[in-house]
Amino acid sequence: MTEASIIDGKGFAAGLRERVSRVAADFEAKAGRKAGLAVVLVGEDPASQVYVRNKNKQTVACGMNSFEHKLPVETPEADLLALVEKLNADPAVDGILVQLPLPSHMNEQKVIATINPDKDVDGFHVVNVGRLATGLPGFVPCTPLGCVMLLKDKLGSLSGLDAVVIGRSNIVGKPMAQLLLAESCTVTIAHSRTRDLPAVVRRADIVVAAVGRAEMVKGDWIKPGATVIDVGINRLPPAEGETKGKLVGDVDFASASQVAGAITPVPGGVGPMTIAVLLRNTVVAAHRNAGIGLDENAI
Ligand code: NAD
Numbered sequence: 001m002t003e004a005s006i007i008d009g010k011g012f013a014a015g016l017r018e019r020v021s022r023v024a025a026d027f028e029a030k031a032g033r034k035a036g037l038a039v040v041l042v043g044e045d046p047a048s049q050v051y052v053r054n055k056n057k058q059t060v061a062c063g064m065n066s067f068e069h070k071l072p073v074e075t076p077e078a079d080l081l082a083l084v085e086k087l088n089a090d091p092a093v094d095g096i097l098v099q100l101p102l103p104s105h106m107n108e109q110k111v112i113a114t115i116n117p118d119k120d121v122d123g124f125h126v127v128n129v130g131r132l133a134t135g136l137p138g139f140v141p142c143t144p145l146g147c148v149m150l151l152k153d154k155l156g157s158l159s160g161l162d163a164v165v166i167g168r169s170n171i172v173g174k175p176m177a178q179l180l181l182a183e184s185c186t187v188t189i190a191h192s193r194t195r196d197l198p199a200v201v202r203r204a205d206i207v208v209a210a211v212g213r214a215e216m217v218k219g220d221w222i223k224p225g226a227t228v229i230d231v232g233i234n235r236l237p238p239a240e241g242e243t244k245g246k247l248v249g250d251v252d253f254a255s256a257s258q259v260a261g262a263i264t265p266v267p268g269g270v271g272p273m274t275i276a277v278l279l280r281n282t283v284v285a286a287h288r289n290a291g292i293g294l295d296e297n298a299i
Contacts, residue, residue, distance in 0.1 A: 004228070004260040007150050013272035016149070017062055019299050020279045024063040027286050035286030036065035037095040037121065037278075038087045042080060042106070043073035048099045055097070055275055062279050064286075067093060077106045081114050088116040094289050095121035095282035118289060121281040123175065132178050139281050144176035146273025147208060147229045148183065154227060154262050155206075159184040164201050166190045166217065166250070167210035172231055176208050197221070209250035219255025228256055228263040231270050 028034050037059050041052045052068065059066040069083060080098075087093045096119045102108050112120075117127035123139040131138030151158060163185040167173035173189060180187045190200050198221040201207055207228045209217050214234035222228060232250030239245070249266030257263050264270050280299050287294040 004257045004263045006257075007154055007227075007229075007262050007264045007269060009146070009150055009264055009269040010267075010272045012150060012153060013146075013276035016273075016276040016280060016299070017058065020276070020283050021062045023283050023294065023299055024286075027283060027290075027292065028063065030292050031286070031290045033092065034063065034065045035094050035283050036067060036092045037097065037282045038067040038069065038090075038093045040069045040071065040080070040083060040087075040096070040098045042071045042075055042099070043103050045101070048101075052099055055278065058275050058279060059282070062283075064279070064282060065092065073103050077110070080106065080111060084111065084114045088114075088119060093119065094286040095119055095278075097122050097278070119285060121278060121285055123281070124170070129170075129175075132175060132182075135182060139285070140179065141171055141175045142274045142277035142281065143172050143210075143231060143270065144179055145281075146277045147176060147231065147270055148179045149277070150229065150264065150270070150273065151206060151227060152183070157183075158206070161185050161205040162188075162203055163206040163208065164188045164190055164204035165208045165210065166194075166197070166201070167208075167212075167231075169210065172210040176210065176231075180206070180208075207251075211250045213250055214248050215250070215252040217251040217256065219252060219257075219259045222256050222259040224259050225261040226259075228260045229270060230264050230266050233266065233271060 024035050039052050039055055041048055056066040056068055087096045096115050098111055112124045115125055117125045120128055120139050123141040128138040132140055163180045165173050165177045168189050168191045177187045177189045190197055201221040202223055205226055207226055210231035228251055230249035230251040234248050236245040236248055247267050284296050
């Protein structure tokens with residue numbers, strides 16, 4: 001059995017950030033201002049703080065403005081909505097991201113619905129969900145868009161391939177399925193109620209695992225030569241002598257990499273793509289909002 005080739009998401013993301021930096025510099029020269037991303041964080045969830053810090057750092061490193069808004073956990077929902085409205089009206093802000101999850105006294109759907117869809121660089125607003133479903137230009141959630149970029153880079157055309165997406169979340173599974181459909185794959189969405197999941201996965205030329213269960217997808221579920229995209233990020237309990245457990249995906253890498261044709265590792269696969277695509281979406285939003293032409297497919 002030959003070993004699968006490793007899909008280097010970390011390297012691809014670095015290249016994408018370079019392209020975004022060039023496009024951002026070009027935007028600044030044409031528009032007379034930098035593209036800008038506003039990130040709103042409510043509360044002090046440690047994981048969210050790390051994400052927001054990384055987003056800010058990478059936005060600035062790509063030559064764009066990062067506007068960070070940190071609100072205390074007890075902020076009334078009305079105050080958050082008022083901030084979003086202010087950002088909607090601010091011409092220096094091209095993209096708005098409200099870090100999820102929000103505290104339990106806030107209605108996430110209501111907050112997302114308040115973001116101007118043309119600044120919704122996370123692609124979570126129902127208008128953008130509808131645009132994706134109907135094939136109109138909009139914004140697509142960053143993680144699944146990153147997965148499609150990796151797949152097209154590896155395989156070229158995806159037309160006619162059988163794709164199985166495991167997971168049906170609004171953030172990953174459903175938009176992933178829509179994107180693969182738009183690439184003319186034959187798409188199956190599997191989920192927690194799917195019967196005989198291994199048999200369903202065995203049909204797939206492309207497997208996308210977005211479940212949140214450590215090493216669930218085994219090598220003997222994979223069709224020989226298939227391309228496997230592992231979105232999962234799970235931390236195992238620490239082994240003896242370790243302070244922190246190992247990070248693993250939803251795919252059992254050791255067995256799957258013996259069967260697959262190509263596979264993303266965890267870490268270093270899909271993970272680094274998410275922020276890079278967010279930056280890509282932001283520079284695209286800047287061009288659209290300023291009415292400056294851009295070949296979006298070339299980024
Ligand atoms: P989620 O919990 O919202 O959705 C999980 C989905 O998996 C559900 O639709 C459920 O039906 C399905 N599922 C659960 N158990 C199953 C089973 N036994 N068999 C088949 N399907 C099952 O999770 P999510 O937000 O979509 O995230 C999925 C994973 O991807 C998580 O590990 C998350 O950490 C990771 N993630 C990574 C990135 C990134 O790389 N940047 C971004 C988002 C999510």
